[in-house]
Amino acid sequence: MEIYPLIETATLMISAPVIAFLLGVAYCYEVRKVFARLQSRKGPWFIVPSALRPMLGFSRMLQPLYDILKLLYKETLVPTSANKQLFKIAPYLALISLVIATWFIPFAGYSSFGAFEFSLVVILYLILAVPMTFVVGGAGSSSPWGVLGARREAELMLAYEVPLVIGIFAAAIMANSLSLAEIVNFQKQRLPFIFLNPFAAIAVFLAFVGKLHMKPFDIPEADVEIVAGPITEYSGKLLGIVEIVRTILIFVCAALFTNVFLQGGLVFSGSLSPLFSVVLFIVQGSLITFFISLVHAMNPRYRIDQAFGWYARIPLATSLIALAWAYAIKFMFPTLMIGV
Amino acid sequence: MTLAERVMNDLRRLLGADYLGDAWKQEKHLYIRTSSNHVEEVAEHITKRLDGRLIHLSAVDYGWDGIDVVYHYAFDHIERHFHVNVKVRVPADRPELPSVTAAAPQASWSEREMMDMTAVRFTSHPDPRHLWLPSEWPETVESGKFDEKEVLGRTDKTPEVLRRERGEWIPLAITPKAAEASLILLGPYHPLLIESAYFRLKVDGEDVVDADIKVGWNHRGIMKLFESRSYSRGAFLAEKICGICNVCHTTAYLNAVETLMQVEVPERARYIRTLMAELERIHSHLLWLGVAGDLIGFKTLFMLAWRTREHVLDALELISGSRRSHDMNLVGGVRTDIPEEIVPKIEERLKIVKSETRKLIDIVHDHPVARKRLDDIGVLDTDTAKSAGAVGPTARGSDWKIDVRWSDPYAAYGTEYLTWDVVVEGGKDAWARTLVRLRELLVSVDLCKQCLDALKRTGGLLQAEVREPNLEEAIGKAEAPRGELFYYIVSDGTNIPYSVRIRTPSYRNNAILPHMLKGYTIADAPIIIGSIDPCYSCTDRKVVVEEAATGKTQLLTVGNIHRKYRKR
């Protein structure tokens, strides 16, 4: 039947952002819980003690979701001297870009548009929209904190984008393809890229720490210096949209890392393999989140010029080594790399 | 010739016929009375040539008889206990004095405070703005012409608007149009500040070009409250001034009161007072470490430091029954004793604190990101520290050894009771101040252990017998965790003081902040402000506005900027 693939695509297109959001909520909860536990305090309850269950429910794992829902029904205030079009449209633009990006990311093998040839390029381009819209929204909010935060966001974006793109393309060069589904397939037939090109994995991980605004790079939202930066003036529904964007972003980054470097969960074969693959995919994502949260807990915050200088040293060097490594491996083991 | 004799000879020579009398009170406190003609020369001679410090200016109001303005100079960092107080009586109908800020920049905030709170007017003060009163308060209030509606109706006008209307100068010399792009206001409500203060930073991109500070949001009128409470109740009021440094306020107040009444505190009470003061210093420095970590974004250090602090607070709770505001000090001694069974528990907690602090010092010392945020930030060189009158760890981090416990020993800090040493670092930046506080913490742990050992072998009374006040005035000093705390009490023979004047260490350190903020970025501003350990509850205990016009020769002082851009 010709209509069946259409229904399948439509189902995947609707469920991909929803799953991305829900898993993003789970990963946000994990960040908060691990951050708290590393400081010897308890985070939001995973299982609420019985004395408080009538008041708080069984589990507080959906706490990030409750925060977003609370924001969505509050009043939205727009500053009178702000540029209203830019201010209002920036969060929605980021949300649409990320939703489209989730259509291209394979979730344990399932992807809305199948094996699109240039999905890697599309994804990297679309998630660039998030910091850009922060810059636009912050600068258009007519508050000095927004302007300062927008400036810092732009500088930080310049810093981490280069190692990110070079690192991911190093893996793509080794796999000889720009399609995420093919990169995952390539790893399934050989080793995951975290073993084949560890330098790329390190560079991309460090870039993701900056992209997700985790310490030491939460500079644009430094609350003791600039009172929440570009999102200072957002409130109510617009702030809810901003929080949804950040929740989906953490899933997108974890999923991207898992697909490119950890074989995307597709290690099993057999009858129940789809279920195991999904579970492994989620577990791999939470492992990435754990390490990001570990870095988040162990560091203070850099100053923006120090952060730019740091990104121009270790991550950039590592990503260039990864690129050279990719070419060297391709040159030295041609039969291993090229097609099977 | 001793320093005391030299000072007296110099002052006699300077003042000539205006040397109206002197008296030695307390232990080496010299009170000289003079007229108002020579205050500037005296200030210049003492601070520049004799290397003294101007601690504070006090005003004691005698109604029709005039106002007594007392200049408190301290030489105790050269010769122990030696202070010189110069008293000037200004008449009630013309309370004017020349300002000594040009000679001693430390006087700037004290004089502004006096102008805000009392009727004294200092002519030729370089920056006579209100520091404590709101900016829109009228400069002079003539009786009968004070229109309440007119003044209160102006509360929403910024200094920029007032400038256009009244033709006044704008601080920091920027026009209202340029202020939109280059003026960043930190406060009065800002996530960086624990209490309210108002920093105006003139920025160029992210670099801070100039800074200005205004305080006064926490004012509670405590010095006025002291004047209606007896001495024994005053100790409990003094404890409520600050949330972090309670014991040192009572200790300083009671040092002054016990000097007034010429009462000797018994030995066991001395050790108990020292123990409480040092435990409080430990908890205050750990609190500061956590807050400094939070200001550079190191939230894990914040949690770890405050977790360690819980042990100290548990020890304090075991002794006195509450974590802060212990209500243990009374005139003549302490109220309750430390029973035998809690001493091992306190010692165990001190051991934990010591090992955890060592771990925290290692963590901060070796962490690359933390060191990058703290090194070479907020540099305060020694000459500026001396001329601006920095106190406490702010001064000790700039290679200047001043500490009240060493130069003016009270309680059990003298050499006959305990052995210890003052911690001085030469780095002059925020990292040096961090190191000073952390090393002081370890010294305090050692002092606590010495006190506990001494308590085991010292018995005796806890409180001495209290009589009526004997002297007319007394000065009491203590070393708060933030620096030198100064109380000046004037009595009239009854059991209620006539006048109480307090100068807290944060008062002096905050005045140097505008100088320390210049040349760094906005991202450095929180940690610079945090590194002097501001305690605005202490600063605002009374409305006294004064502003520090510090500066080296190549920097424009705030006063010069004002004169340059002021429109007439």
Next chain:
Amino acid sequence: MAKGNLSLLKEVFQNLFHAVTIDYPAGTWPGKKYSQIPVGVRGKHKFDPEKCVGCGGCSMICSSGAISLEDTEDERTVAILLGRCIYCGRCQDICPEKALELTPEFELAYIEEEHKGGLYVKNSVILAKCAGCGKSIFPATHIVASKRRLLENIDSSVRDLVAADFEIYRQYCLDCRQKLSFELKTHPRKFY
């Protein structure tokens, strides 16, 4: 260089398995589940109504003026305003009969509709009336305590005499004692 970083890594991994948070029990009386409430915690006051003599010593020494004494026709009320109290404990120290105690109860927030007058801790003592003129004199417990203290400290040779006299003039106010001393045979002239 590495010592501090390894120390930090070790510290955070140890913290992962051991949290120092102590749960605050929701709505339970303190002392049951807390790890420690030390003995000397100064909280809400408690009067022992049998011991309080209504002398007003606590009111005179109160550091913040939170204790007030009020007399009506029949009773004297000592009221401590908890909102003004700084919980220093001087009232507990000075009470001559040890009737006032600061308990460790520190959860003092309350809802006005449920506990009317929860802001005060009050104790009332009944005022004895003069047998002669009928006006109120000292609190009854004060008289009992005075007798006890007087007889404890007095020389044993005159104890019985003083006890007998005390029983008589305790029923009268100061003015009536003066006026009726001859009739009641409590005047000192009976000794010569």
